[in-house]
Amino acid sequence: MSHHTWTLDNGLNVIGESQAHMKSVSVGFFVKTGSRDEAMELNGVSHFLEHMLFKGTHKRSGAEVDETFDNLGAEYNAFTGYEYTGYYGRVLPEHLEALMELLADMMKPVLNQDDFDTEKNVILEEIALYEDRPQAVLQRQAVLAYYGDHPMGQEILGSKESIQAMTRDQMDSYYQDRYVPHNMSLSVAGNFDPDQVLALANKYCGDWSSHPVERTYDAFEAKVNEVKLTRSNVSRLHAVALSPAPAYQDPRSEAMDLMIDILGHPGNSRLHWALVDKGLVDYASASYHAQDQIGVMGISLSCAPENFDGVMKIAQSEVQTLIEKGISSNELDSARNRVLTSLATEGEQSLRRLFSFAFDELYGEPYRSVADVLAAYEKVAVDDIHQLLKEYPFTPQTVASLGPA
Amino acid sequence: MGVTQFKETLDNGIMVLGEHSPDAFSSAFAVLMPLGAKHDPKSHFGLSAVTQELLYKGAGPWDSQALATEIDQIGFQEGHRTDREVISFSGTTLPKHLFRALDITYTILTEPSLPEIGLEEIRQLSMHQLMAMEDAPAQKMFYELGQRFFPAPLSNPAEGTLETLQAITLNDVQSCWKQYTSQGAIISVSGNFNKDQLMDHLQQRFGKWQGEAVPEVEAGSPTIHVEHFEKDTEQMQIGIAYDSIPLTHPDYYKARMGVMALSGGMSSRLFVEVRQKRGLAYSVFATYLSTKNMGGVLGYAGTTTERAQETLDVLLEELRRIEHGITQDEFDKAKTKLKTNFIVQGESTRARAEGMVREYFYREKVWTLDEAMAMVDALTLDEINAYLKKSVPEKFTVLTLGKTPLEVNA
Known part of the structure; x- marks a missing residue:
């Protein structure tokens, strides 16, 4: 087992843990942004944006993004939380470069208006799905009561109203602000050659520009x-x-x-x-x-x-x-x-x-x-x-x- | 160092399947018996599962808390389940605790206390969990669909019903437990261990286990149901099932490739047609259901009431369209995915242990990785499409749960 941490010139942290006996390699981009980082009127934008990263890049249509994952036989998905968003895939070692190239490409989405409109319906379906689960409905209300107006009380999915009102340009500006190397990291685990990973990180992410991103930490007192x-x-x-x-x-x-x-x-x-x-x-x-x-x-x-x-x-x-x-x-x-x-x-x-x-x-x-x-x-x-x-x-x-x- | 597989038989006939991986940090095992929900009498659905739960209310020298402590003291991650045809017990431990974990499992299987008070507690818990299903619409729909799609007694709900759970007595449980025998039992062990010591150890415990075989029960043919369950929910739960071939059939992987074209990755047909192009649903998929002698394909989508009819129509259209075959591209993707799954499963000792007992139960053989790869390589697009053409799904069982019934358009 060997461990490597590198920082690219643009500030992107790259972490690798290599284990030669593993049968697969996993790669993920993790962004330090989630519902707590959203303006109240944009509640749900982090999660909606996560969906939009699968809908097309400057090089690929959404269908081509999905095709590429499936051609690699990848296990892949993405998730959004209160304070992070992650994109990952796991493939056999021979597909490492193709997977890294694809994930890096996804980090530069086009946010096409038509796709935005279609995907809005999927998000509304996801909200409806949780509406039918009392435990989820309750969890949301409990979190809201506990945090009050502290940003941790904001919902990950947003509300029907905040999603319906959201525009593509608002999402783009949130994206431009949060998805920069200083606020992201690239991780690789499993069977891989560390030198190759560093070279690939530079090749596919080295030219990304960056700016500092701050998270605000509001004072908090638990509400009784x-x-x-x-x-x-x-x-x-x-x-x-x-x-x-x-x-x-x-x-x-x-x-x-x-x-x-x-x-x-x-x-x-x-x-x-x-x-x-x-x-x-x-x-x-x-x-x-x-x-x-x-x-x-x-x-x-x-x-x-x-x-x-x-x-x-x-x-x-x-x-x-x-x-x-x-x-x-x-x-x-x-x-x-x-x-x-x-x-x-x-x-x-x-x-x-x-x-x-x-x-x-x-x-x-x-x-x-x-x-x-x-x-x-x-x-x-x-x-x-x-x-x-x-x-x-x-x-x-x-x-x-x-x-x- | 590589992985080595072996297959041996204990003196009493129990099959032991092993996969030794010297690089593993853990060891895992599974014990499977050919006794499941299908053996429950009609008036006593849930009996197999209740009996299995009651084993954990005390065994050998331990009451339930002492047993839980025994399990946790060695960090034994234990799991057990009752399926339609089999019950299984499995676990993961650090290699140094493997034998102890096997011993605890053997005590649970062969010396349960089966206390009356424990039965009452499990009955209450099981009934509560059934009632809680009313607040879990998708789970409720699958529970009802299973009872309608499969022919009796494969349709028996492992969870029981409120009525049948009430009928179960301690005598019933004792009789059910007496059917736990070495006959037909299969044990698998995967991970890091010494093979000779393991076989000696198993022979000392599981090798002493006796008993008679459980009589086989025959299932009929599936019948077709279309039914709507009225419930005031935001989303309509749509479940569709149709008859297919079982895992034991020589054409199984041809049928499976058809389902992989329908569902699996984000570029699969159902995901593209229902979610990506039309934005109709968040969750949509198809999966293969298999028992020893019958197979089926299950399609699912959850969608708001207004979009439900269109979603059902698109789902049915896609399920039928598969008869025209899959494309070269879909074939290549499915092949890569199958191969990757076979290889990556080897990273989890638990997945291998659980996989091996099931594979042996169905096929009476566990493939080596090379055999699995050769099987995938031997598949051809023409053969798959010839199979899909002659196996057109005609009759669909359709269950919906939500505000309004839907039309099943033929």
Whole structure:
């Protein structure tokens, strides 16, 4: 295994992790832009733009972009989050150059008006798709109530209204502003020759011009809120509870990962034994979202409407017991061992490695090998988690529910 | 160093399939038994799945929590599922914990406590999950479609129904568990391990497992349904299924190439016609469904009510148009994709372990990578198109879920 980090003259960071025994190579462009970076009236533009990058470049039509991926036998896709947008593909090693050329070409889209109009319908369909998922509807409302007017409260997909009102020129100006080498990175993982990757990066991205891009970090205080929603077409009671947690860059984020696993891992955790094992809920889980200079943890569950009060009492008392009495070393070992097996399998697959170190780069963290990540989890002690429980008020701040009318 | 494959039989007849990769950081295994939802009595749909879940409520010396601790202490990533024809148990561990993980699995299979209270908890959870399906329209549509497209008893819903879940007693569960036997069981192991030690170890545990074979149940022929489920949703869920050949058929990869031209990459027909050209849907795809003796093709799209009729018409037109064959370009893409999939699957020990038991269950053979490549290379466009021409999909099962029924235009 060998690791390489280069910065091209225009500021583009290129990160490579080469493993000769892997059967594939994965390549991704990651842009530090997402819904939190959007002006309110342009909410949803990052995600819409992600779709438009597949719709044509100065060299290729949209159909040709798709054809090229498929001719390479690639596994490929793209995604947009609150604070990042990513484009990736995985191919056999002999197609590395073709894949890099294609992805680099996509980063320079034409944003054709007709394609923009057609794709707008696809985005509206995607919004409608989530409208039919109560858990997604609730999540959105909970996030909004928790963040208030902080940019992290903005939706990734945008709203029907913001998408309908959006123009091609507004999108182009957002694109020109955000998609520059200083705000992007190129990552390559798997079976490849490092010298070749550097040469290809210069060949296909070396002439991109750049300018500095800043993200604004607004002050944030978690909102204490209770939201109760109903809808006539919903059958179950869905609930989400949110509270603050360490940011991605926080050295306590590994301890937090393990703590959240102890609280809410499906199959063996405090919430599992108290709620799922007893057959009281449809599911219950806890999650931790480590984000850029901010973090949030959530508990989600759904149950029969008549059980809701009892179920919520149990969930809250589990959190309270965790805060007051802490964890055992057996629980910590179990959670850590689950992570160790995951890391072993991650080390075998080029695409999973790509995401892992590309995300570190997106959040301004130094490159870490599987062994480095492993060591970070190995060093978490019971006391670290107890300290974390003292420092973070995990008592839910915003509790939102959605049930039948 | 390269990957080596082997196939051996334990004294009691259990087939063991191995794939040794010295570079792997993990080891994975799978155990498959030819016993699935199709064996559930009509009045007791869900029995196989409930029985499998109940194994985790305690086995050998452990109650459910102690068992979960045993599993987690070695970082054993365990998974189990009940399908139409088979049940399976699989897992991934660090190589040093492989034998321990196999031992735990053997205890779960052969010494479950099957506690009454555990059955009640699982019944409640299963019923809650069925009711929660009302809030997951796509999942609900697939659940209903499976029950209508497949002939009985392949149509049996593994999840059960609210009524049949209530009928399951501890006696039923005990009888179902008694059918877990070595007869027809297949074990696969993939990753980093010592073969001789592994075979010794398996012989000591799984090699002692006995029991009688489960009687085979026959399925009839598929019948055709067109049905609409009324629900106040933003999007209409559209599911279409038609009869095809099973994975065991010599022409399987010809049929599969046809489906790959329809769906897979973004340049495939359904994606281009429904999403790229017309912007009708976000999610649209077709996939191959296969059981041992029957195959089918499933088409899906989710789209808002106003665009639903046009979406259904385009879907049906594309599914029918495949009889005119695929192009050279589509053929080349499908070949490359198939080959890439065969090669890249080798990066995941879990995917290989789960793949091998299934492949053996269906074909009674596991291909080496060279054999898979040779099979793909031997396919010709003319043969595929000759196959597609004589296998025109005629009858479609169409299920829709949403605000208004649609016309199925013949």
